[in-house]
Amino acid sequence: MKARDAERYRWHRLVAALTTVAAVASLVGCGTDTPPSTQPGSPSASVTSAEPSPSPRAEPTPGSLLIVMDSSGSMNESLPTGGTRLDAAKNALRQLVGDLPEDARAGLRVFGDKVPNTDRERGCRDTTLIAPVAPLDRQSMLSAIDGYQATGFTPIGYSLREAASDLPKDGPRSIILVTDGEDTCAPPDPCETVRDLKREGFDVTVHTVGFALSDNKIARDQLSCIATTTGGEFHDVTDGLDRTLIDIATRQMRAFRAQGQPLAGKFTQREANTGTLGTRYVDTIQMGDRHYYRFPVPPGSRIGATVYTAAEPDAPSSVLLCLTASLVDAGGGSISSGPGGGDNAYNSQVDSVAPKIINAAEVWLSIAASSCRGAGRGEWKFRVEFTVDTPTRQANTPKVTQPPIEGAPVPRDAATGTVGLRHTDTIISGEANYYRFEVKPGETVGANVLTMGNPKKGRSSVLCVTASLVDENDNAYQRSSGAGEDTDENQVDDIAPVAVNADQVWLKIDADDCRNGGDSSISFPVEFTVR
Template structure:
């Protein structure tokens, strides 16, 4: 079964799009479209202070496997220290760790900053782990006092989070912890507190959850050591990581290919500014194949209708497109839009280019004039039509805790068949990768456990996306839905993608015009999609089942070369590119075809505010997708 390709039917009558269209069309005619999110190109990582409960109750041996709560906490904190990015600023504060007596005044002042909030270099890591190993649990539970102190640890400015782990309620109030949380919020401090109730009794949960709710943080219950490790990992990922855009810095031309930089196989990092398209030059022989993939990155997700297009052709073409042209459109939620194409469809040689010089254009229907710069990853690959041997080996699949999803295509975690489990926060969208050969079939199933008090919304659901070897996304299956909508349901909810049938050699587009039968690296992305803020940060368990069936055959097709940049984890040297100083932000000129884009149709007053208008919009989007496919 070949799921329906996105650029033919992805814009058909989809429940999620229809709901979004009704809301969009309800706006007054002529109203300005919503502004694109203004996000920095390299989103700032939060400074985080971990506040750990070392009160006497942590000595109880009920954390699973005969372990004490203290032992489980040590293991979880050590794991965080090991995994913290070198540039991440992490501090550690404990309470109840030094005073074992009964004097309330002394016990309620028992809070110490074990580690200052600072970058986790090698020396800091070793010192931190040594200190954690010596922890003892002896005293009171002064949560409110410790929260005040943690806010001081983090300083008065910047993006900051406190992660509190407690197995019970405050035994030292006043000050009541929730009142302290309100106090911090009233001061205008940009500080959120995430809370883990570790085997916390029902009597303590209301207090702990209040701390998270008041500050805009997340609350989750952890019932054993494994859950504590997973949940703590999830909360720290939330503070540290978004999509990690990587590549060799490049500045594409804004005025055509004449002055564009020459790009060779590899991954590059550029940016969209002010609605301007990007141009690059590329050299390849007529008998070679070209792959171009582009990924636009936003921290908070895109407006529905945002479009990114890649096109390529001889440099002397007025608008390069005779080699390849593909596009993808955002339906909301996801913080990436990605698309890609390969030239030479059906084994035909590309149109000759003078001096083998071609032009690549990344069309920008994502940002507008005046918007902040937005990162764009550009992946370039070239293949000879004749098969050739390659010494590149795919990475070894990971299992268990090491199979946590990554935060970019390059950082996608390699996995194989089986079930992979972790926790994620609502709004988080991790990536995994699987390697597929001719003769194999891929089926992916994601499942999440939604708590009974989940703040439901009409468009909330489980989104599961598969990207092919060209980094182009598609619908999961023939039901044509983008997500499994919750529709008020809680408990275990699943979504299945596939099977994808790999039947063609690597250099072709195969029987599926979108290339979902071509071998190579496929990417899987899962998230609990919720466009509002009420559910952001809620921690939910995720299971990812990967099934690879069929008998693999040798791939005798061309092998694309990506310069060793693509499909690998980012290295420390792959820094993010800063905004171009003095970049001119003006409206890009539009052709007649671009004037007929879904964004322009969305802004037309006809049918605004009616269900009939929404249907008309969906039809227009479908027509536009078909037209773009034919003109490519």
């Protein structure tokens, strides 16, 4: 990559910013929506004639998620891996906040954060809603996480009773309770408190997470009972608290959100119901079955697909679901397939079908759900949501609502971002941008970068984006694979987590035109998170 002086860099960024504003304005002004056409049916039904498209379903009442976090004095104890339990909990919360979807409704309650453990009467009522359940405000939640401390008792039952009034009266509601020990204010036993709440109409799922419980059987029994009583899950973790919280919250948030319009799959292509490009659909598929869906397409267009399988929380760990999604032609021949793979049925899965040129007027999406253990048709049914679309259309409509931050050409001039937040900027092919982030020494740090395609440039060139975590001297801790994509397509670069033994780290995003020899000065919007 050629060196550039700061003046030229700023000029390029000004031109890129003006170009991006003009492009967004033109997209907003000329966008149109095409109503989908569906043909209701079931896999076992015979061929039916086309029926009028159903009217869009009304949006359900938004779901709500409340985290109830232990901030008792024991959370100040050190972990074998370094840092305290409180440090690990706060880091997990920060990463969770960064991963929540834009339309999430979430809140945070802590207990044991104010009254010392020498005052039992007051300490057993010490619980505070530090972030009310509301449409997601990442900065407000991060400030609340930074502001609380670990001090006193562990009033789990009392906190859950208070949490009942934190949540709205309507819509799906869930709580994730995290604690490193048993309720130190019992009796009453917290599970009995939950039973009382259920009898009073408290219809809320409580997932419980025991963190670093060691040999604390009382805590395990309490948390397991709370989860079982409310239809939730109990997780016993010694590390990886962040992954556990994100996994639970992601599945809950997906369940809360409207999933799309129903489109019933058929067992054969000839019977397949017809969908519309760009529309999100939902269906239910039974283990051992394959469903087909037909999509008219403009001949010569690039078509891809994304299939999401919702978790089945009641499935035991012995049930392994293998999901395979493919785009096939009229004869059933495979055009493009997702990577497939399998997971426990109580986990959600995603299978992405890479875009390919379709030289026909129609294409079929095939979704197969099978048992990874080789068994036949099983009793378990799974809700799937899927979209078939052109990557250009997806690139044309980036949803950019996160805090912008302007990159710098060298590390020392970099602006400072916030760990866990999704930031945005504009990059220019032929240049590198740096962004600074403050971290705790010894923390494990990773990153995700999404580069939006530039539809006006078509496939005239290939953009190679490499994302790296570097130190102040530009020495890399870890970098992404740096694969390339046509300039009109989105691309994602993930940096695997790595330990950073410093109090700051820089994200470097390096963009090159890998077909035309480096500098082509094409601008691209990017979104990125360091976590």
